[in-house]
């Protein structure tokens with residue numbers, strides 16, 4: 525218990541240092557965030573959002589049964605990546621406990637959004653990467669200031685097709701999820717209020733992107 529308390533104290537000290545200022549230098553931000561910072565003063569209306577777009581992506585999750593494979597004789601193969609064994613009782617989808625544990629761990633770590641989001645919030649020390657707001661780990665939601673922490677895609681989800689990421693085959697799905705949608709480097713913690721503004725700006729920037737594509 526004592527060790528835990530000491531750790532907590534150390535964290536609070538760090539949080540005080542971070543509070544009240546942006547973590548990322550402005551030049552390091554992608555262009556749409558820089559636009560946002562310029563527009564923050566102008567009180568941008570926040571009604572629009574690309575919720576529709578997000579819903580579309582939600583339907584494109586890679587389901588665990590998509591990893592099931594059958595060999596030439598029509599027999600069920602082990603689900604684990606690169607394992608060429610057939611399934612073996614008592615397992616219905618795996619050849620062994622080792623493969624079952626290994627694959628499930630890999631899948632849960634990389635394809636369950638809740639796990640990924642929580643790991644990003646933890647990595648960012650429960651601090652908004654735009655305004656520097658820090659919320660308590662247990663109370664990510666603060667009723668007093670009506671704000672909470674969310675996980676944002678730095679390059680937004682709605683851009684994935686423009687960047688050559690697709691969802692047409694299982695191979696492409698995995699690539700899109702691992703390299704783009706669930707890639708640590710493309711994720712950051714933001715508070716609800718900052719997220720709303722960023723989303724609005726992404727929406728605007730996307731329409732510019734579509735215009736550029738039409739010209740070609």
Ligand SMILES: [Zn+2]
Pocket residue numbers: 602603604607608609618619620623
């Ligand atoms: Zn196996």
Ligand SMILES: [Zn+2]
Pocket residue numbers: 652653654655656657714715716717718719
């Ligand atoms: Zn914020």
